[in-house]
Amino acid sequence: MTRVLVTGAGGMLGQDLLAVLGSRSDLTVSAATRAELDVTDAGAVRAAVAGHDVVFNTAAWTDVDGAERAEAAATAVNGDGVAHLARACADTGARLVHVSTDYVFPGNADAPYAEDAPTDPINAYGRSKLAGERVVVRFLPETGYVVRTAWLYGTHGPNFVATMLRLAGQREHLDVVDDQQGQPTWSYALATRLVALADAALAGRAPAGIYHGTCSGRTTWYGLARATFALAGLDPQRIRPTTSDRYPRPAPRPAYSVLGHDRWAVAGLPPLPDWHDTLSDAFASPTPPAPWKDA
Numbered sequence: 001m002t003r004v005l006v007t008g009a010g011g012m013l014g015q016d017l018l019a020v021l022g023s024r025s026d027l028t029v030s031a032a033t034r035a036e037l038d039v040t041d042a043g044a045v046r047a048a049v050a051g052h053d054v055v056f057n058t059a060a061w062t063d064v065d066g067a068e069r070a071e072a073a074a075t076a077v078n079g080d081g082v083a084h085l086a087r088a089c090a091d092t093g094a095r096l097v098h099v100s101t102d103y104v105f106p107g108n109a110d111a112p113y114a115e116d117a118p119t120d121p122i123n124a125y126g127r128s129k130l131a132g133e134r135v136v137v138r139f140l141p142e143t144g145y146v147v148r149t150a151w152l153y154g155t156h157g158p159n160f161v162a163t164m165l166r167l168a169g170q171r172e173h174l175d176v177v178d179d180q181q182g183q184p185t186w187s188y189a190l191a192t193r194l195v196a197l198a199d200a201a202l203a204g205r206a207p208a209g210i211y212h213g214t215c216s217g218r219t220t221w222y223g224l225a226r227a228t229f230a231l232a233g234l235d236p237q238r239i240r241p242t243t244s245d246r247y248p249r250p251a252p253r254p255a256y257s258v259l260g261h262d263r264w265a266v267a268g269l270p271p272l273p274d275w276h277d278t279l280s281d282a283f284a285s286p287t288p289p290a291p292w293k294d295a
Helices: 012-022 042-049 064-069 071-092 124-139 160-168 187-202 221-231 262-267 275-284
Strands: 002-007 027-032 054-057 095-101 144-149 174-177 209-212 239-242 272-274
Touching: 002 012, 002 042, 012 027, 012 187, 042 071, 054 071, 054 187, 064 071, 064 124, 071 095, 071 124, 095 124, 095 187, 124 144, 124 209, 144 187, 160 174, 160 221, 174 221, 187 262, 187 272, 187 275, 209 262, 221 239, 221 275, 272 275
Parallel strands: 002 027, 002 054, 054 095, 095 144, 144 209, 174 239
Antiparallel strands: none
């Protein structure tokens, strides 16, 4: 029986991971929410990791603009906290599957970023997440897996798709930026891929290192908003394109967040499907995206 720990289990991705793992009879799953496990507490992390074969780390500081104002606090979670997990996994021999972000890249490319492309984050959040990546690679060169994702949406938390659905009931027209490119990724689809990667790792088929867990294809936030409206039975013409400079934020955003997926082949796994297909699957699922009150 494989013993699995999910940190950050109360978050959007964490809850989807628990749903995927819960369908397996060959696993014993432990769930630790943020309230139950503070990853910045090294002793608590060691105790939580003990006895597990695989750790999925979805615990993170995800407030991008907040990180700009409190970089040390963000790095304590996204860097130091990951170091505690990596050290604990190194001590026990557990595999660590750690979720990172496209924000480790500067966003100035004109072709998809490869897994080994140079990193150069342009904001505090990206720097804090890069610190976490580096400790996984350092402490777990043979048993650490970093999966970068981006533009996540799903059922169990605030996200862009939920925000569009909420605002659809409040405004006739929505102005959405059309000058940032990325890959919308359904959190449930990512969860299934993370579990498949862990299976391949335990079977000795997946080399440790960095993978890109985003859906294939690309679009802009404007394109995603229009697709969301269409699937929700709303008029996409209510979405109007605009530019990022109309909505200044404390943290700069990468203009280009398209990631390449070549490394999945070495693990014997296909890349995630096209974002159009997974968005349709999300809306057809038993728990489709819905307006989120805090989004």
